[in-house]
Amino acid sequence: MGHSFWGRWGGCCGGRLWNLTGMGFLGPLLGLLFSILLIIGIAWLVIWLIRRTADTGAGGSGSSGTSSKLTAAQEILKQRYARGEISREEYREILGDLK
DSSP: OOOOTTHHHHTSSTTOSSOOGGGTTHHHHHHHHHHHHHHHHHHHHHHHHHHHHHHHTTTSOOHHHHHHHHHHHHHHHHHHHHHTSSOHHHHHHHHHHHO
């Protein structure tokens, strides 16, 4: 068998991503660990970016944000009515305004 064009240094890796074979049995384990951590890091970054764009409402109409604000306002209104801060008529009037 002949040598490759690059000789010993060019063909040393055998197509593997991480060449840690000089470390005995620990080398492949470290290479596997590093590869897994790299994949987890990329997945975390993608999930973080998706959540960040969803929170800011980028690309959306923002209707879910309006719906949650309406629900929060109705909840505050219910609490004020339950504490007796507003009358039944005021509660119904404000509730009608919110809808």
